[in-house]
Amino acid sequence: MNLPRALRIGLLPATVTALLLSAAAPAGAVPKPAPAKVSKQAPAKAAPSKTAPSKTAPAKVSKPTPAKVSKPATVAKPATAKATAGRLAALQVAKQINYYPSAAGWTKMWTSFDARTVDADLARARGMGADSVRVMVFPSVFGYPTPKPEYTAKLAQFVTTAAGHGMTVKLTLFDWWNSYGDVTGSSTWASAILAPYRNDPRILSVDLQNELDPDNAAALAWAKRLVPAVQAAAPAIPVTVSSNTVARLAKVRANLTLDYYDFHLYGYSERALSAIRQAQAVVGSAAPLVVGETGVSALTWGEGEQAAFLARVFQAASVAGIRSVAPWTLYDFTPGAIPDSAVAKSPGEYHYGLYRTDGSAKPAAAVVKAAWTGTAFPASVQDLGFENAVGQTPWRSFMPELGVPSLTRSAAHSGSWSVSLSGTGKASAGLPSYRLNPVTAVQPGQKWHAEVWARGNAATGTTQIALSWFDANDKWLGGQGSALLANGTTGWTKLAVDGTAPVGAASVQVHLKSGANTGTVWFDDVAMSVA
Known part of the structure; x- marks a missing residue:
């Protein structure tokens, strides 16, 4: 090309x-843009067998020896x-x-x-x-x-x-x-x-x-x-x-x-x-x-x-x-x-x-x-504990105009880091979030489970973990969300969501959402399983 x-x-x-x-011997998420690629074909320059089960052998019966018939010669492949x-x-x-x-x-x-x-x-x-x-x-x-x-x-x-x-x-x-x-x-x-x-x-x-x-x-x-x-x-x-x-x-x-x-x-x-x-x-x-x-x-x-x-x-x-x-x-x-x-x-x-x-x-x-x-x-390939170095995470901000997730050491469920959302907005199209496309290939009928630990400080609005399903053409097919994190100031709380990949599903996004939040929430230690 x-x-x-x-x-x-x-x-x-x-x-x-x-x-x-x-x-030789002889939930309401929008699709993300495709990663771009430049073709390496640049414009050309002028050319200067199963094993059979064993059986009990029958008694041997003498019979006349048949006349020998020659086998046709085997034709060897080139x-x-x-x-x-x-x-x-x-x-x-x-x-x-x-x-x-x-x-x-x-x-x-x-x-x-x-x-x-x-x-x-x-x-x-x-x-x-x-x-x-x-x-x-x-x-x-x-x-x-x-x-x-x-x-x-x-x-x-x-x-x-x-x-x-x-x-x-x-x-x-x-x-x-x-x-x-x-x-x-x-x-x-x-x-x-x-x-x-x-x-x-x-x-x-x-x-x-x-x-x-x-x-x-x-x-x-x-x-x-x-x-x-x-x-x-x-x-x-x-x-x-x-x-x-x-x-x-x-x-x-x-x-x-x-x-x-x-x-x-x-x-x-x-x-x-x-x-x-x-x-x-x-x-x-x-x-x-x-x-x-x-x-x-x-x-x-x-x-x-x-x-x-x-x-x-x-x-x-x-x-x-x-x-x-x-x-x-x-x-x-x-x-x-x-x-x-x-x-x-x-x-x-x-x-x-x-x-x-x-x-x-x-x-x-x-x-x-x-x-x-x-x-x-x-284990670091999905960065589920947010401990990867800067630039080495596959997580992405969703609707950053309503709130940008931040990596922080101000709170952590384990390890040193978590991700936080503060002072977020909301829109009819959805809530701001930190999202991940898991590495597991999605197939219709799979049962997915995802969970995360979350805590809030004077939190308001809606905070949850959610799954969003998409088809082969990146059309949103729906999703599921967890129970909401209680508003106000809370300790670390596990939020969990379960969902079945619908007919036609080709991909899934995991979202850590917090919208209309005038306070702060932290997320850490995501876990996922598929059956």
Whole structure:
């Protein structure tokens, strides 16, 4: 897609490497805005079986020996078919990271290739549990239609480095490319890039083009001819074309015969389960589906929401039976790291990393490591006791014009911090609150319980904890509220609410509300459960 992210709306078995090597051997709340994303496809530059139960054996009866009948010969599957099947199995469970070095994004990764940095970065990714890495290849840099030896050597070094860390490689071809009229040149270039890896188990898969636009007739016609050409050039390697919306995925599915489908999930992570199931419905049983990119900018939404976003997506994917989710991206980017493009002009694009530019880990890194290693997400991901550092909470203010929640040490039920609301107003649209989208994927019929400890000082108005339900289109479906906190000055009191996710529910918000309150209330120690 040629739009910037900002304009776009929108655990696990044995290692992939082992699989590949085996295969290669012969209440009244309003919706929140979607986290923005800039497409990484910037405007192109001119191209220079069950076990049967045991039974008691019957008495043996002698019978004449029948004449021997020869069995028909077994027809062996071609080695390439076995290899493709092995890779397809592997990519469905791949713990894959999207990658560029922090100081050299997109084309700069290759023009300023730093083998030591790549080695250190992939070692870090492997330490998190990653067993596969996606990298993009650019015709404009590598040389077109004949790749330059110095660039194919850099790619070979990257593949070798990844393999040294026990990681397979997914290659995305034709990034920053729109010369769709040149099918012959495109086929020649792709074949040359893939030739050294035709039977190489280190290459997991090939993505023909990042987020190809199927509404572009020229792009679609080009892809219809290039997909079979790439499949012929490297028949053992599964080929896909990534899509960044369900609608585009449907058009790709209808027009291209792919080995698997790659869905890039951005936007509303609280409704990720709904989005993934829509994508699964589009693909059907035709081929496997993976989530090849997902994430949110910490600059726009904060590091706490970035961590919660990824936790929601991993949770939703697990519920849907999708076992490969690839975060975008390993590192934040330094100023100047992204070449001149629409992507470079979007400040948020520089802050999707699991790690900051100084190498320190964001909360999101712990979430991804937990998902990849099959351990529980950190308790801090939902910040239920309000002890997270500033900027590292997924909670958000609702209707701040009527009252802004404040983190405070003036009172705490446990720990050091709580959140307070003072001097609040009210409106027909609702009450001001502090709200959270939990990381648990919502499904109709679930029974939710939420509680919080609250206390007041000269409190007035309405103070409670509430649940608000939304459908897949972010339409409010209703909600439930707890009993009210008594007005006046009170000690810590538990408020609790129970609700059943209604038909059509795709997400829920937990609200800590206090409206028309001329005094002060404090909230602390939220707890939630789902049955």
